[in-house]
Amino acid sequence: MVFPQVDAQPExxxxxxxxxxxxxxxxxxxxxxxxxxxxxxxxxxxxxxxQLTLEGEMESTFSxxxxxxxRLYFTTPDGDEHTVAFVYxxxxxxVPDSLFLQVPSAYGLDALSDGVILATGRNRLLELMERHxxxxxxxxxxxxxxxxxxxxxxxxxxxxxxxERYERLLRESPQILQLAPLRHVASYLGMSPETLSRARAAQx
Amino acid sequence: MVFPQVDAQPExxxxxxxxxxxxxxxxxxxxxxxxxxxxxxxxxxxxxxxQLTLEGEMESTFSxxxxxxxRLYFTTPDGDEHTVAFVYxxxxxxVPDSLFLQVPSAYGLDALSDGVILATGRNRLLELMERHxxxxxxxxxxxxxxxxxxxxxxxxxxxxxxxERYERLLRESPQILQLAPLRHVASYLGMSPETLSRARAAQx
DNA sequence: AGGGCTTCTTGACACAGATCAAGAGGGGCG
DNA sequence: CGCCCCTCTTGATCTGTGTCAAGAAGCCCT
Numbered sequence: 001m002v003f004p005q006v007d008a009q010p011e012x013x014x015x016x017x018x019x020x021x022x023x024x025x026x027x028x029x030x031x032x033x034x035x036x037x038x039x040x041x042x043x044x045x046x047x048x049x050x051q052l053t054l055e056g057e058m059e060s061t062f063s064x065x066x067x068x069x070x071r072l073y074f075t076t077p078d079g080d081e082h083t084v085a086f087v088y089x090x091x092x093x094x095v096p097d098s099l100f101l102q103v104p105s106a107y108g109l110d111a112l113s114d115g116v117i118l119a120t121g122r123n124r125l126l127e128l129m130e131r132h133x134x135x136x137x138x139x140x141x142x143x144x145x146x147x148x149x150x151x152x153x154x155x156x157x158x159x160x161x162x163x164e165r166y167e168r169l170l171r172e173s174p175q176i177l178q179l180a181p182l183r184h185v186a187s188y189l190g191m192s193p194e195t196l197s198r199a200r201a202a203q204x
Numbered sequence: 205m206v207f208p209q210v211d212a213q214p215e216x217x218x219x220x221x222x223x224x225x226x227x228x229x230x231x232x233x234x235x236x237x238x239x240x241x242x243x244x245x246x247x248x249x250x251x252x253x254x255q256l257t258l259e260g261e262m263e264s265t266f267s268x269x270x271x272x273x274x275r276l277y278f279t280t281p282d283g284d285e286h287t288v289a290f291v292y293x294x295x296x297x298x299v300p301d302s303l304f305l306q307v308p309s310a311y312g313l314d315a316l317s318d319g320v321i322l323a324t325g326r327n328r329l330l331e332l333m334e335r336h337x338x339x340x341x342x343x344x345x346x347x348x349x350x351x352x353x354x355x356x357x358x359x360x361x362x363x364x365x366x367x368e369r370y371e372r373l374l375r376e377s378p379q380i381l382q383l384a385p386l387r388h389v390a391s392y393l394g395m396s397p398e399t400l401s402r403a404r405a406a407q408x
Numbered sequence: 409a410g411g412g413c414t415t416c417t418t419g420a421c422a423c424a425g426a427t428c429a430a431g432a433g434g435g436g437c438g
Numbered sequence: 439c440g441c442c443c444c445t446c447t448t449g450a451t452c453t454g455t456g457t458c459a460a461g462a463a464g465c466c467c468t
Contacts, residue, residue, distance in 0.1 A: 140340060
């Protein structure tokens, strides 16, 4: 038996639990701070193919992915799309440097599947950060670890062959191969779809 | 006439001015905060070739480069060095993710020229951040802009040819060609020294 | 100031991976 | 339910860049 009308509340609170856990991987929040922090978030469903951010646009919302997969990409002047990240729970979605530094986003963000995000507006988030310094700490740790992640990727792109990059993905994030079309995976790995296809054949 | 013994103080205060200006590009500091922040820093001369951080070591100091050029690099298992950044005034020197996240540094840092840094210990810095939330804000903005810089580089490595990367460097940071040996520049640009040499020939 | 070592350049060749082309599935929409 | 488009694969060829090799040019150290 399903009661969708009473289900909405538990869903939000499950999402908030996720948010809390993800904030608390970096800083611990006293109860009274958490009570404030949880207020301005709302659930929002996302449809497959939906554009959450356009390249060149100012990013104005910050969100946690509750369900679904999204993809961060950019487009070259001659129209090739390059995927730079796949994002899925419990990642944050949104283009952080655009959001926090108030510059137009150099990246687009779209949904690869239906999903749900827990979102809040830029200004609400900045207000929260203003009032609770735990969140300032959370922010720098979050950025520091995002930076570390990009450095790791840079390193792999510079030093590994296409075959090795594929095998590393297979070891470290095999779920991505289920979640995203291979042509996006190829672009994420910095190779053509044909090369990815051959790397897969070589492996098995 | 030169009085080196009385010169030390003015030098430190010039360096502190630099530090203050560089912090204030992100947050403004009330006088009484600055009075505290400036205390724990000391000048330290650096010799050409000196290793400031070793790969795998825990980074324990944070510093501002006052004079000189340094280079951040990593080494592959088979011994090739890859330069990931050149650092010169008014940059910070040190491996930020290691320093702030307390993980062993994946990178080495060495001096390409004699120079001077304005340094402080990890713990002194964290104490300052503990006491002054302006510095938490400074930290996340600093990391956010470092992240934006790495994303820009990733993009260039993925989409531009060797020739184009060289020409972009020539346009955007020509000084690097004076400051660092070409083989390090080549590695920074993600190409062999031979390819850089040919790119230079093609340009002129 | 000279000798030797390192850095840079130039040439010949090799190869990883891109591009072009064509065919085989496979899944969503009328 | 079936058509069609889009994704993925496989093959053939091309090309940018790496690698190897050797000479030229600086620069540092004794």
